[in-house]
Amino acid sequence: MDILIGSLVAGILIGMILALVALGLTIIFGVMDIVNFAHGEFLMIGMYTGLLTAKATGMDPLFTLPVSALVGFLLGVVCYYAFIRFLMRGPMVAQLLGTFGLMLFLRNLALLIFGSEDRALHHGVLVGKSFEMGMGVIIPATKMAAAVLSVVAFLAIWLLMNRTKIGKALTATALNAQGARYMGIPTEKMNALAWGIGGASVTVAGALLVNFWSVNPFVGILFTMIAFAIVALGGFGSVPGAFFAGLVVGMITEIPGIWDFLSYTLNWDWMMDVPMTSFKYTGVYLAYFIIMVLRPRGLFGWKN
Amino acid sequence: MTLLDVQHLTKNFGGLSANQDISFALQRGELVGLIGPNGAGKTTLFNCISGLHAISSGKVVFDGEDITALKAHETARRGLARTFQIYSASGDLNVEENVMVGCFMRTRSTAKAKARAREILLELNLSDLGNALVSELPVSAQKRVTMATALGSGPKLLLLDEVAAGLNPNEIEEIMINIRHIHDDLGVTVMLIEHVMELVMNVSDRVMVLDYGRKIADGDPKRVAKDANVIKAYLGERFVREHGEVLT
Amino acid sequence: MEKLRSAFDFSDFPPLDLSIAGIVGVFLLVFPIFPHSAFAMATMIQFLMFSLYGMGWNTIGGYGGQVDLGKAQYVGIGAYTTAVLLIRWDIPFWFSMPLGVCFAVIWSFIIGYPLFRLKGHYFAIATIATSLVLMDLFGVWEFVGASRGLEISPIKYHPPDFWRLIFKEDIYYYYVILGFFFLGILYVNGFRKSCLGFQLRSIKDNEDVARSLGINVHWAKIKTYAIATAFVSMVGSFHACYIKNIEPEDTMSLDISILIALMAMLGGAGSLWGPIIGAAVLIPLKSYLKEWLGAAAGLAGIDLIIYAVIIMLISALEPRGIWGIVEKVRRRRQR
Numbered sequence: 021m022d023i024l025i026g027s028l029v030a031g032i033l034i035g036m037i038l039a040l041v042a043l044g045l046t047i048i049f050g051v052m053d054i055v056n057f058a059h060g061e062f063l064m065i066g067m068y069t070g071l072l073t074a075k076a077t078g079m080d081p082l083f084t085l086p087v088s089a090l091v092g093f094l095l096g097v098v099c100y101y102a103f104i105r106f107l108m109r110g111p112m113v114a115q116l117l118g119t120f121g122l123m124l125f126l127r128n129l130a131l132l133i134f135g136s137e138d139r140a141l142h143h144g145v146l147v148g149k150s151f152e153m154g155m156g157v158i159i160p161a162t163k164m165a166a167a168v169l170s171v172v173a174f175l176a177i178w179l180l181m182n183r184t185k186i187g188k189a190l191t192a193t194a195l196n197a198q199g200a201r202y203m204g205i206p207t208e209k210m211n212a213l214a215w216g217i218g219g220a221s222v223t224v225a226g227a228l229l230v231n232f233w234s235v236n237p238f239v240g241i242l243f244t245m246i247a248f249a250i251v252a253l254g255g256f257g258s259v260p261g262a263f264f265a266g267l268v269v270g271m272i273t274e275i276p277g278i279w280d281f282l283s284y285t286l287n288w289d290w291m292m293d294v295p296m297t298s299f300k301y302t303g304v305y306l307a308y309f310i311i312m313v314l315r316p317r318g319l320f321g322w323k324n
Numbered sequence: 325m326t327l328l329d330v331q332h333l334t335k336n337f338g339g340l341s342a343n344q345d346i347s348f349a350l351q352r353g354e355l356v357g358l359i360g361p362n363g364a365g366k367t368t369l370f371n372c373i374s375g376l377h378a379i380s381s382g383k384v385v386f387d388g389e390d391i392t393a394l395k396a397h398e399t400a401r402r403g404l405a406r407t408f409q410i411y412s413a414s415g416d417l418n419v420e421e422n423v424m425v426g427c428f429m430r431t432r433s434t435a436k437a438k439a440r441a442r443e444i445l446l447e448l449n450l451s452d453l454g455n456a457l458v459s460e461l462p463v464s465a466q467k468r469v470t471m472a473t474a475l476g477s478g479p480k481l482l483l484l485d486e487v488a489a490g491l492n493p494n495e496i497e498e499i500m501i502n503i504r505h506i507h508d509d510l511g512v513t514v515m516l517i518e519h520v521m522e523l524v525m526n527v528s529d530r531v532m533v534l535d536y537g538r539k540i541a542d543g544d545p546k547r548v549a550k551d552a553n554v555i556k557a558y559l560g561e562r563f564v565r566e567h568g569e570v571l572t
Numbered sequence: 573m574e575k576l577r578s579a580f581d582f583s584d585f586p587p588l589d590l591s592i593a594g595i596v597g598v599f600l601l602v603f604p605i606f607p608h609s610a611f612a613m614a615t616m617i618q619f620l621m622f623s624l625y626g627m628g629w630n631t632i633g634g635y636g637g638q639v640d641l642g643k644a645q646y647v648g649i650g651a652y653t654t655a656v657l658l659i660r661w662d663i664p665f666w667f668s669m670p671l672g673v674c675f676a677v678i679w680s681f682i683i684g685y686p687l688f689r690l691k692g693h694y695f696a697i698a699t700i701a702t703s704l705v706l707m708d709l710f711g712v713w714e715f716v717g718a719s720r721g722l723e724i725s726p727i728k729y730h731p732p733d734f735w736r737l738i739f740k741e742d743i744y745y746y747y748v749i750l751g752f753f754f755l756g757i758l759y760v761n762g763f764r765k766s767c768l769g770f771q772l773r774s775i776k777d778n779e780d781v782a783r784s785l786g787i788n789v790h791w792a793k794i795k796t797y798a799i800a801t802a803f804v805s806m807v808g809s810f811h812a813c814y815i816k817n818i819e820p821e822d823t824m825s826l827d828i829s830i831l832i833a834l835m836a837m838l839g840g841a842g843s844l845w846g847p848i849i850g851a852a853v854l855i856p857l858k859s860y861l862k863e864w865l866g867a868a869a870g871l872a873g874i875d876l877i878i879y880a881v882i883i884m885l886i887s888a889l890e891p892r893g894i895w896g897i898v899e900k901v902r903r904r905r906q907r
Contacts, residue, residue, distance in 0.1 A: 055693040055696075055697065103884060103888060106888035106889070107887060107888050110887065110888070110891030111891055111892075112639060112692055112693065112696075113633070113637075113639050113833075113837055113841060113891065114837070114886075114887040114888075114891030115887070116639055116641070116693065116696055117830070117833065117834060117837055117883060117887045118883070118884055118887030118888055120830055120883065121880045121881070121882075121883030121884035121887060122880070122884060123880075124876055124877075124879065124880035124883065125877060125880035125881060125884065127876075128873035128874070128876040128877045128880060129873070129877060131873035131876075132873040132874060132877065237873075241826060245700070245701070245704065248697050248700075248701075249701075252694070252697070299708060299712070301704075301708070302704070302705050302708040302709070305701040305702075305704050305705045305708075306701070306705055308697065308698065308701045309686075309698055309701045309702060309705075312690055312694055312697075312698050313686040313687075313689060313690070313698075
């Protein structure tokens with residue numbers, strides 16, 4: 021029983037963080053209709069930023085979030101002005117391959133600068149500590165804090181998008197770029213802003229993630245695919261959609277745990293032979309495929 | 325002989341009723357005009373008949389067969405062809421190749437399709453444009469190319485959607501000749517959506533009028549032109565009231 | 573018969589193109605005779621393989637306009653079918669390759685039917701998803717060696733073995749793949765002029781118009797996807813016999829899928845020569861960059877950085893690829 025609850029809780033926690041990872045992608049897509057293959061690489065940069073800032077300043081990694089946010093914002097804006105802006109003129113093939121090129125570029129730049137070994141955090145206020153939730157469920161404190169802060173960040177962005185003037189301008193551009201332009205909203209700046217906010221949210225997610233997930237230059241692609249699945253499930257362009265979808269996908273990654281629980285409870289030996297842990301993320305890809313075929317709009321999507 | 329029989333066709337888009345209870349019949353060999361103010365649902369009607377849109381209720385019978393549930397490519401294969409208003413050519417196919425695509429409905433052989441395409445281009449006086457890219461042609465030529473493409477399959481019924489839009493009087497004259505040729509010499513039944521009144525009134529045997537999704541008139545062009553409802557639809561009730569009576 | 577004649581008919585190309593193609597063709601035929609390094613030979617074989625991958629991709633991705641980023645799964649199906657059949661039951665290449673193509677095509681129909689209900693980036697991401705799922709499956713499937721993969725050891729056989737396609741010298745492999753290469757060109761030439769080729773191009777232009785011209789869009793896409801799959805699977809089978817060492821991460825990764833799409837896009841998707849030009853530029857570039865820059869310790873990754881920058885430049889500046897530039901220049905000259 022504790023396995024089940026442990027899995028569910030782990031699923032929800034990781035789901036909240038994954039939701040934040042996906043948030044940037046959905047904002048960029050909502051405003052600009054472009055899918056960023058390099059999204060996972062932005063995350064990776066966020067992870068390194070969090071790690072290095074913590075090591076450099078000696079501060080707890082959780083306090084270095086503003087730095088990561090700033091780095092992410094700048095990264096997004098620079099990428100937009102220096103590169104993405106030109107991609108938009110071309111056909112979709114070019115856009116897809118262009119952001120793929122960006123992904124390769126960032127990944128190998130990181131490889132060059134940081135080398136290929138895994139790096140992890142070893143110190144910090146919460147590292148190594150854990151909560152006991154009762155019923156034998158143990159949650160690492162870092163994961164807990166990361167999840168909570170993800171939700172906070174999510175809320176902050178949601179407020180930004182819905183309650184501030186700039187956020188509304190962004191939403192207007194997302195709904196109808198030309199119309200927004202006629203209203204005096206500068207599309208170029210909005211696009212850049214979308215990339216900035218998108219970049220910032222995913223780098224913050226990275227800085228949170230690095231508290232319990234070690235980083236190397238190659239972690240990006242996995243999270244890119246997970247983010248795609250979340251955005252598809254939640255609906256391309258929908259902020260609340262990304263949150264709920266994130267939780268669902270988080271749960272999907274914990275299916276091996278639930279599978280184990282079922283195999284013990286039902287006492288079906290064949291279930292134990294299935295190496296479900298290798299399929300942790302396969303489930304996510306499958307989910308993406310199934311959702312797209314059955315309900316392309318996702319749960320909350322308004323863009324098709 | 326009835327070629328197309330539309331019975332109580334209704335098409336709703338959510339809360340909006342684009343076509344409401346439209347019924348009419350086309351006889352083989354007719355040339356019928358479809359007019360009405362912008363947004364009246366004319367193109368939607370074409371889309372419903374040809375199968376691009378699913379109908380909300382009603383029935384469409386083409387050449388004796390119930391085609392209500394058929395998709396666009398299936399109706400096309402039964403001899404129902406159409407042109408489109410907005411032709412966003414990506415510049416990949418030239419004129420001859422464009423027409424060939426339609427010809428492939430009747431043959432799988434590229435050589436035969438090419439021969440047939442050349443015949444059609446000849447019929448519409450487009451032969452010298454065979455190698456040009458559609459996107460680089462002037463509007464009038466583009467419109468005639470869309471007609472030629474639709475003819476590729478040797479259709480029984482041709483639905484033309486605003487082929488005269490944006491043309492100057494000379495070009496309109498040219499297109500009128502093409503349309504007459506398709507109808508008179510090639511024996512194709514034609515229905516055309518038009519805003520250019522001189523074209524419609526001159527070539528049509530009969531004219532139908534749509535307004536706000538409903539059919540409000542159907543008959544001889546001259547009579548329709550003087551129909552009170554039609555004038556009201558175009559000019560507005562107030563104008564008609566203020567400017568005196570019209571003949572019914 | 574007409575289809576066969578059409579495949580050999582290159583008359584709609586300008587004579588300059590045909591002359592250049594002819595010269596390149598002759599060069600390819602005689603290349604091994606001249607002194608060359610083993611590295612150059614390996615690069616040439618890679619070039620021919622990726623040209624074929626690109627040509628296959630080009631049918632659905634270039635002429636059809638559907639960006640497919642999941643072709644690697646079919647490389648895997650082809651490679652594993654051949655490898656497994658050879659290792660376990662000693663079945664030669666010329667039987668296992670067509671069988672691999674069959675499996676690959678069947679799979680492509682199964683996922684193609686739902687897949688082609690999607691468009692644009694949704695489609696692209698879905699293709700990636702399916703490829704990754706298959707890669708993960710192969711990674712745990714003991715029958716195909718799971719993540720360790722499979723190895724064909726040439727000592728067990730007596731090279732040169734034409735049936736099983738096991739050779740000691742690369743030159744044999746070179747001529748086999750060259751044969752496929754020429755066949756591939758003939759096929760694509762016939763394809764672009766065939767009914768299906770025209771239908772695809774019309775679909776790419778405007779799907780609604782295509783439908784109104786009697787084209788069953790969904791089915792046309794699925795058929796073409798199967799053709800692309802057949803190409804890729806065929807070369808995948810060759811890959812198994814040539815490299816003799818296959819693992820899911822190497823053979824079926826996302827990087828391979830993207831590379832395949834890249835060949836065609838860089839060279840010019842939607843044209844006959846495009847994928848070949850793309851491969852001719854990218855493969856030697858990749859190989860030689862790796863040789864010069866990658867190996868040196870501390871410079872790991874620079875080759876890929878340069879590679880990535882090239883991709884970024886092309887997609888931003890000339891998305892229609894090298895052939896697109898050629899055509900643009902030509903059209904400007906015509907005026």
